[in-house]
Amino acid sequence: PETLVSGFSLTRVVPFPRRWNVAPTSLVPVIRETKEGERVGELMRWGLVPHWAKDIAIGAKLNNARVEGMADKPSFRQAVRKRRCLLPASGFYEWQPATDERGKPFKQPWYISPGQEPFFAMAGLFEAWRPPGAADDAPAEDWLLSCCVVTTAANALMAPIHDRMPLMIPREHWAA
Numbered sequence: 242p243e244t245l246v247s248g249f250s251l252t253r254v255v256p257f258p259r260r261w262n263v264a265p266t267s268l269v270p271v272i273r274e275t276k277e278g279e280r281v282g283e284l285m286r287w288g289l290v291p292h293w294a295k296d297i298a299i300g301a302k303l304n305n306a307r308v309e310g311m312a313d314k315p316s317f318r319q320a321v322r323k324r325r326c327l328l329p330a331s332g333f334y335e336w337q338p339a340t341d342e343r344g345k346p347f348k349q350p351w352y353i354s355p356g357q358e359p360f361f362a363m364a365g366l367f368e369a370w371r372p373p374g375a376a377d378d379a380p381a382e383d384w385l386l387s388c389c390v391v392t393t394a395a396n397a398l399m400a401p402i403h404d405r406m407p408l409m410i411p412r413e414h415w416a417a
Contacts, residue, residue, distance in 0.1 A: 244359055245270065245282050245329055248413060254282030262334065263287065264414040271367060271388050272327040272415075282329075290370040290390040291316050297370065297385060305392045306366055308408055317389075319364035327362040327410060330347055331355070339401045351402050362415055363407040364391035 242254045249272050257270050268284040275281055288300030303316055311317040332354035339349045367388040375383060391408040399406040405415040 242270075242282065245272070248360065249282070249327070249329070249362075252279045252281060255284050257284055266301060269388065269402050270329060271365060271386075272329060272362070273324070273367060283386060285367055285386040285388040287389070288387055289316065289366060289368055290319065290385060290387040292319065292368055292370055294370060295373060297387075300387050304389055305405075306389050307405075308364075308391050308393045309392065311366075317366055318404050320368050322367075324367045324391060326365045326367045326386065326388060327415060328365040328407075329360050329362050333363075335399070335403045335406070353399070362410045362412075363388060364410050366391065 242256050245251055252274065254270070257268070258265075263269055265288045267287055268273050269287045271283055277290045286297075286300060287304055288297075289306070290300040291301040291303075294300075294397065299316075306314070306317045313319045322416050329400045331350070333350055335351045335353060336348040337351060338346060340346050343399055367386060370385045370387060372385070392405045393408045394405045395402075395404050
């Protein structure tokens, strides 16, 4: 958390433990700007739950949003316009389909990291979801904050491993 405060000029961050492998539906740190213009770090559930969803199960299918056409998809349309964020990470895993010597398929994990930098930022979207039946004036802590990673076509480095990759946001564009 301390590294994020200095690296992203955060006014506040929710403490979180260091983890080496994060799966969809886990809580992940997310950098966003509040309505008051504060840049904050919060924990959100990885797997976007649109505000109109009947339950959170849909989030398990919405952990990534393809940059191509995401503005037209009902699941992402509102978040693209109003709720963009950054997902900081020190690296990520990509799983390459492979076959062992017996012809049995498996997935080979590859760890991708930014090299000398302590972390990088992936483009993301987030949503606030209120459970059905919750009071209109339900406190903010009763709402579920969820997010997804924006993906793009693989670059030359990633193409041999997978056809997609997270959309990386260069440091000079983090403020935007």
